[in-house]
Amino acid sequence: LNRGRFWITPDPYHNDDNIQIGREVKISCQVEATPPEELTFSWLKNGRALRSSERMVITQTDPDISPGTTNLDIIDLKFTDFGTYTCVAALKGGGIPDFSIDVNISSTTVxxxxxxxxxxxxxxxxxxxxxxxxxxxxxxxxxxxxxxxxxxxxxxxxxxxxxxxxxxxxxxxxxxxxxxxxxxxxxxxxxxxxxxxxxxxxxxxxxxPPTVEPVFMEMRQGLGRPVVMTCRVLRAHPSRVLRFEWLLSNRLLHAGAFDAQKDETEYTIRSLNKEGWGEYTCNIINEAGAGKCTFQVTGKAYPPEFYYDTYSPLWQNRPRVYGFKLQWTQMNPSAVDRIIAYRLGIRQMGQQRWWETEIPVNATPNKGELMTHNLTELIKPESYEVRLTPITRFGEGDSAIRIITYSRKFSSCSSPGEFHCSFEEEAICMFTQDKNDDFDWTQHSAATRDTKYTPNTGPSADRTGSKQGFYMYIETSRPRKEGDQARLISPFFNVAPKNPYGITNPPAYCFSFFYHMYGKHIGTLNAFLKQKGLTASEAPVWSLSGNQGDRWRQAKVSIHPTSSFQVILEGIRGPGIEGDIAIDDVTLEEGGCRDPPPNISAKAPSLSAHIWLLCVALALSLLPAQR
The missing domain is CATH 2.60.40.10 (Immunoglobulins)
Incomplete structure (x- = not known):
């Protein structure tokens, strides 16, 4: 119930009309209600219930015409009719307070x-x-x-x-x-x-209260150096009566009246000592309260930054253990006191216990300077969590954490260098799914689908014929549609230049893999080369389409990267559900491919054959120059 309205007829302040004895007076009362059909009215005179009679006629307007309106007609107004009339609105169901409007009827109106x-x-x-x-x-x-x-x-x-x-x-x-x-x-x-x-x-x-900035700021500084803290007022009301106080851990350092000509106050430590470390608070106060700036002054060193482009990080590769060359730089090394050591923590993934040791630092590291520490006796094929914490006179600084994952060693300098992946582990050799494609490759063993649903497509075992062995494949059943793409991206491989100023003669590598393309709806399998800092080539280095029969075949292609690179395997869904494409035993070796790719289908020749012939021709043409 809300929005009560009333009006009187005649209007005592219109056209000199007055409420006079002997005349008819009509009081109208309107109230909005939800739901309107549940609305009821009653009338009171001077607080007592009023019933409809020949002279006091109470009516209620049809709700379809004028919702929530009641009228009280006083016929032949008498002196005894003067008083206070109350219109009371209520809802039939109850539970909502009544709504009432008082109307004074008298010989004089104000x-x-x-x-x-x-x-x-x-x-x-x-x-x-x-x-x-x-x-x-x-x-x-x-x-x-x-x-x-x-x-x-x-x-x-x-x-x-x-x-x-x-x-x-x-x-x-x-x-x-x-x-x-x-x-x-x-x-x-x-x-x-x-x-x-x-x-x-x-x-x-x-x-x-004053609104101030900064609300919180961490200030890192070395001992013996100055520290300047500034607290600025953005707005306050009242703004003229301001005072400030600076505190260190609730101990008052300085207080005074705020300069009306400025919008900030400063506190300076001329030479920071150990007692100066801690939390500083600046309170700027007016009649309504205080705004607070907080400064955490610390000698804590910034975290180290791990270097992920380390060439050949697997420097030790024995049958059961491996080693890892950990490299990092120090963020803002001159911001605080000299770093005297790093605390190295390492634990095997899934274990609770940390092993810790300290790595001494003999000289202050420069910004961008690469530091190295060799981790040894890591158990194959376990992954490890590494935590590195700088130490200064203040104590421990911020830590940095990274994960070390074992993968087969690959380097163009190894003899021979080789990368091999048969997709047997859950980590699938650090291959990753492209986030911008339509669907993902699936790791699987045995048949890709029950033959009841998709017969005549996909391999029944891995490349070696094992039902327990794993491979990667694209599942082309619904909701997949023709043209959908799934891309699998290899880890980065480093190209190690013998010339420190760059690579003048790009080395060759042989990229090979086994594929299974069986089914009447087979689409296309592509291989791309993507070099670091460059966009992937629009043209694949290898491509094959159509049904190749129910057997595994090998593809080989020579590639010539000039910088760190990745290879991308792309499966494209064909026109129907009998189009599963599988891959297995991906290999990358130093040197060009020596043998032509076997098992090339005459129906759909591969680009790898042409690339192999081109590599041979180039090699023969370079022989006289090398002599």
């Missing part, structure tokens, strides 16, 4: 008047308080008051553009700084009089 009580404007409050803006209203009958913003087009606290008040009070809970401004109170246009609405203004001033 036009509305609005005033603001003394001391109520401007009204000063603090952010978060509950405030009451007040306008005193008088008149017969007493009008409803409407509140709105006067200084700008902005909603009221309840989200509407206007708020009603029966007693002239606007109550705002949890007042905020954006509510500062001018508020207009005015009489409702449905106040029973056909006169211009009365209005008054109330000023609201919301005080709030």
């Amino acid at each position: 036009p509305p008047n609005l005033t603001v009580p003394r001391g109520k404007s401007p009204l000063v409050a603090r952010e978060g308080d509950t405030v009451e803006l007040e306008c005193l209203v008088s008149g017969k009958p007493k009008p409803i008051i409407l509140w709105s913003r006067a200084d700008k087009e902005a909603p009221m606290p309840d989200g509407s553009m206007q708020m009603e008040s029966l007693d002239g009070v606007l109550r705002i809970v949890n007042v905020s700084r954006d509510m500062t401004g001018s508020y207009r109170c005015q009489t409702s246009q449905y106040n029973g009089f056909n006169v211009k609405p009365r209005e008054a203004m109330v000023e609201l001033i919301v005080q709030y």
Whole structure:
């Protein structure tokens, strides 16, 4: 129940009409209700129930015509009819408080008047308080008051553009700084009089503590060096009465009045000592409270940054153990005191126990300087978590953590260098799925699908004929559709130049793999070369399409990268579900491919044959020059 309205006929302030004895007077009352059909009305006179009679006729308008309206017709007004009439609205189901409107009928009427009580404007409050803006209203009958913003087009606290008040009070809970401004109170246009609405203004001033920056800042500095901390005021109300205080761990260091010509205060440590480490607080205070800047002054060193492009990191590769060349640089090494050592922690993945040792540092590392430590006796094929923490006179700095994963050694300098992956491990030799393709390759063993669903496609064993062996394949059943692509990306392989200034004669590598392309809906299998810092070539280095029979075949192609590189294997779904493509035993060896790729289908010749012939021709042409 809300938005009560009333009006009187005749209007006592229109065309010199007056409420006179002997005349008919009609009082109309309208209330909005939800649901409107549940609305009921009753009338009171001077607090006592009033029933419909020949002279007091109570009617209710058809809700379809004018919802929620009731009328009281007083026929042949008598002196005894003067008094206060109350229209009471209620809902049939109950549970909602009744809504009532009082109407005074007398021989004299008083036009509305609005005033603001003394001391109520401007009204000063603090952010978060509950405030009451007040306008005193008088008149017969007493009008409803409407509140709105006067200084700008902005909603009221309840989200509407206007708020009603029966007693002239606007109550705002949890007042905020954006509510500062001018508020207009005015009489409702449905106040029973056909006169211009009365209005008054109330000023609201919301005080709030200073807003400052930085709220928090970490300052790293070495001993004996200066530290300057600055706390800046962005806004505050009131802004003229400000004072500040600087504290170290709640111990007062300095306090004073804020300079009105500045918007900041500073505190300087001329020479930092060990007692100067800690949390500094600057409180900037006004009548409404305090804004706080916090500075954490520390000698903690920044974390090291691991170097992931280490050439040939698997420097030790024995039958059961391996070694790893750990390399890193130090972030901002001169920001704090000299780093005297690194604490190295290492633990096997899945284990709780850390093994720790210290790596001494004899000289201050320069920015960007590469540091090295060899990790030995790592158990194959386990992965390890490594934690590296710099140590200064302050103590331990920030740590850096990385994961070391065993993979077969590959290097163009090894003799012979070889990478081989048969996809037997869950890590699939650090191959990754492309995030920008349509679906993924799947690691699998035995048949790719039950023959009941997709017969005549996919391998029934891995490349060696083992039902337990694993391989990678693309599943072309629904929801896959023709043209969908799945890309598998190898780890990065390093090209180690013999010339430190670059590679003048790019080395050759033989990239080979086994494929199984069996089914009447076979699509396309592509191989791409992607070099670091360059986009992948649009043309594949090897490509094959169509049904190649129910057997594994080998593909070989020579590649000539000039920088660190990856190989990408792309499977493209054909026109139907009998189009599973599988790969296994991916190999990368130093030197060009020496033998032509076997088992090339005459139906769909591979680019690898042409590339192999080109490599042979180039090699023969270079022989006289080398002599």
